[in-house]
Amino acid sequence: MTNELTKLIQASEMLKAIAHPIRLAIVQLLENDKRMSVTAIHETLNIEQAVASHHLSILKNKGVLSVDREGKHCFYFLKHQRLAEIVVCVNKCQE
Template sequence: MEQTKELDSSRLELAASMLKAIAHPMRIAILKHLEGGKKRTVSEIHELLGIEQSTTSHHLGILRDKGVLCSQREGKNTFYYLKFNILSQIVDCLETCTCD
């Protein structure tokens, strides 16, 4: 019995929760800064986006909890990065679909 390629009920739930995590302007912007396997700290993203530190941490936490990002602590810093590089496709697709 191999892994199905279809989206059954529980996989639909998981897929929706991942997508819901991404579906926020700030969090899409975060993903933009993590394309190509880049790893960034909370502070870097906090400065790049110009939003509160706690808000930044909160958004990153959501993305990690829902399986979109991974994190790895190094000293005082925590680096975040895409769990699946293929997720950039979603941002790319949105760029195409919001051209007009």
């Protein structure tokens, strides 16, 4: 497998992680260096706790988010602030 192909696959994996309504909403929520707990996210977005946790773990595994645990709480945040730009960009492209 060529290097170029590997890069394409990795990039598409990351995009695929973001390409979901709930996960897109999560990324938007975490713009500007915000950090939020699972509870805060599931309450803000009005989704089940298990659903939030599930999508957060997908975003974490695909390198979109990172976590810090503080006691009972897990605070998620964007690994690369730049990723929020993707959301802005794709929003501008909707006619």
